[in-house]
Amino acid sequence: MLKAVILIGGPQKGTRFRPLSFEVPKPLFPVAGVPMLQHHIEACAKVPNMKEILLIGFYQPNEELTRFLLNAQQEFKISIRYLQEYAALGTGGGIYHFRDQIVSGGPEAFFVLNADVCSAFPLKEMLSFQKEHGEPNSFVILGTTANRKQSMNYGCIVENEQTNEVLHYVEKPSTFVSDIINCGIYLFNPDIFQHIGTVFQKNQQDMLLDYFSCREEPTNGWHRAEAIRLEQDIFTALAGQGKLYVYKTLSFWSQIKSAGSAIYASRLYLNQYHTTHPERLASNMEGGPKISGNVYIHPTANIDPTAMLGPNVSIGTGVTIGAGVRVRESIILHGANLQDHCCVLNSIVGWDSTIGKWARVEGTPSDPNPNDPYAKIDSETLFRDGKLTPSITILGCNVTIPSEVIILNSIVLPHKDLNRSFKNQIIL
Structure with missing residues (x-):
């Protein structure tokens, strides 16, 4: 029996995803036509013996999240539950806080996935790797x-090239450590909670020392002890102990930190649809628009047959696209209206x-090779120090662009x- 945990964060996070996160929680933002989280859930549901998927975060339960979970449960025929943290507890603190829920039923192992990654999610391969490498009680990082x-x-991993054991782990080093990076997808067994518990107890002791030395009550209360990071607090300590291994994937992977990186993630998923969901890809049909490359079009969209779409375009629900419109490398969200030409x-x-x-409306992303759908791009470079060059252009909801103007970067x-026209600006 297996379980999966998806860490979805909360409203204090994802500030780089603005203005898109103003309208929808970041994990529900549509990438390649479906909510970001759906790609994770679909991958988990395909793993044999997967019994339950738990979402952990500190979003307030709302109608949109509840509706998404109900629909996902019905579609994938698997139990999906949302466990709300009382505060941001970190990647390790969240799973430790809900450890009883995770281990109930006696799962042999469980996956932990960060919601803000885009991947082919080679979960079955990670299971096979765990059985072939290391001990049955080992932990696996996707790299x-x-x-x-x-x-x-990113988190950098130094491995033993013969055994794939993680010998050294450093989160976001200031100098080069290794070209193997942490993908934010893990395979654990319940033993991980002993290691997290050790950090929790140390944090409690440190709080008590602070309290008695300062004679003041710690301002963050128990939250400070329970806020634990897998990367800095757990992996760094486990490296070199024969318990932590890295499975290196050759398939695609990217972070979705900034709003701009959502377009790159959409490109990766659209390319994957050829093998996973060919029915989601539009094709050239008589009386329909001209399609070039990978394009997703929601059935409710109304598109003039003289429009040209693609490559790497996602068209959402109720979108209207007029005559002679050209769309490339873009995401068009629900209800948008792209007028003629x-x-x-x-x-x-x-x-x-x-x-x-x-x-x-145009952006100029930092892209190493637009002809290679799997060419790696560093999403961190899409929005740096508040500067928008190179970057993509993002229109928030209910924005009106007048005729014959240019909005660039x-x-x-x-x-x-x-x-009027704008270039390289944030328009508040």
Whole structure:
């Protein structure tokens, strides 16, 4: 019996995902036509003997999240529950807080997945790897390779090349350590809670020392002891003890930290649909728009047959696209209206937004090789130090772009009615 835990974070996180996270919790943002979380749940549901999927985070339960969970349970025929943290407890603190729920029923092992990653999710391969490498009680990190500069934005893994044991782990080092990086997807067994519990007890002791030395009550109370990070607090200590192993995937992987990186993730998933969901990919049909490359179109969208879409385009529910419109490398969200002959390139068009006739909405992402759908891109470079070059253009919900203007490399917050062109700006 297996379980899976998906760490979905909460509203204090995901600030780099604004303005899109204003309208929908980041884990429910549509990537390649379906909510980001659905890709995780679908992968978990395909694993044999998977009995339950637990979502852990500190979002308030709302109608949108509840409806998504009910629909996912019905579609994938598996128990899916949301466990709400009382505060942000970190990647280790959250699973430790709900350890009784995770181990109930006696799972042999459980996966832990960060919600803000895009991956082929080689979960079955990780299970096989665990049986072939290391002890039955070992823990497995999914890893991939990055270049020297990119690697320092992630957790870096030094492995024994013969056994794949993790010898050294450093989270976001200041100098180069290794080109093998942590993908934020793990395979644990219940023994992990002993290691997390050791850190929890040490945190409690440190709090008591602080209390008696300062004669003041710690401001964060028990929260401080329970806030535990798998990466810095657990993996760093486990490395070199013969208990932690890395399975390196050759398939695609990316983080979805910033709103801009959602377009890159959409491209990766759209390319995967050829093997997993060919029915989600649009094709050229008589009386339909011109399709180039991988394109997802929701059945409720209304698209003029003279429009040209693709490659790597996702069209949401109720979208209207007029005559002669060109869309490439973009996500068009629910209810958007792209009027005749406008052009949308490397952009996200928010819910119910309107782009006027002959207008141009364009971004210039940092992309190593646009012809290679699996070429690795560092999502951290898409939005750095508040500067938007290179970047993509993002329109929040209910934004109106007038006819015959150009919006280039800019972020437009919701409910804006623009009256001129903008370049390299955040429009508040």
